[in-house]
Amino acid sequence: MKIVFDFGGVVFRWHPASFLARVWSHRIATPEQGAEAAAVFFQNYGGDWGLFDQGLIGADEVVRRISARTGWSHGDVETVVRAVPDELMPIPGTVALIRDLKAAGHSLYFLSNMPEPYADHLSASYPLAEWFESGVFSGRVKQSKPVMPIFEIAERQFGAVGAELLFIDDHPANVDAARSRDWQAFVFTDAASARRELVSRGLLSA
Structure with missing residues (x-):
C-alpha cells in the first residue's frame, strides 16, 4: 500500500491557537482568544495565508497583507511568520x-x-x-x-x-x-x- x-x-x-498564545503572550490570555486570533490570522488557510501556502506570495508580502488586513503591527505579524519553523x-x-x-x-x-x-x-x-x-x-x-x-x-x-x-x-x-x-x-x-x-x-x- x-x-x-x-x-x-x-x-x-501544528496547533495554531496554542502556538499564537505562546508567541503572542502579550496579546492572548486564554485558549479561546488564541483560537479567535488564529482564525483571523490564518483565515482557515485561505486568503493571504492560502496564497503563501501556494507559493504565490512570499513571507514579506504575507506579513504586509496580514498586518494591513487586521491592524496588527507589522512586527507582531512578522514574529509569528518567523516562529512557525520552530513550531513544526x-x-x-x-x-x-x-x-x-x-x-x-x-x-x-x-x-x-x-x-x-x-x-x-x-x-x-x-x-x-x-x-x-x-x-x-x-x-x-x-x-x-x-x-x-x-x-x-x-x-x-x-x-x-x-x-x-x-x-x-x-x-x-x-x-x-x-x-x-x-x-x-x-x-x-x-x-x-x-x-x-x-x-x-x-x-x-x-
Missing part, C-alpha cells in the same frame, strides 16, 4: 508510526500545504528522504489542498492511481477531496488512533 501523510498536525506539531517539531508517535509502516514494507509519501520557506526548513532539518519515497509541497507546485489539481500532481509524482493510495490528514475537507479522487483516506486525530486505524485495515500488526 502507498500511504500518504499530511505534515502540519500529523507528522509535525516532529510528533514522536507519528515518527514511530512511519518507521513501523516502512518496516512492514509499505511505501510512504507526503502531501502537505506548506509555504516554500517552511518546506525548505523541513527538508533541511529532518530526514524526509529517509522517511518518504517522495512528496509534494504546495508552495513548490503552486496548488494546495483541497483543490483537485494538487491531488492529480501527487498521483503523477507517486506513480499511482487513487485506489492505490491511503491518505492521512487532520482536515476533513482534505480527506473528502482525496476520497473524491478515489483515494482511501481517514482523518488523523492523534498517532495512537491512527495506529489503530491502520491495524484495523490490516496494514500493521497489533
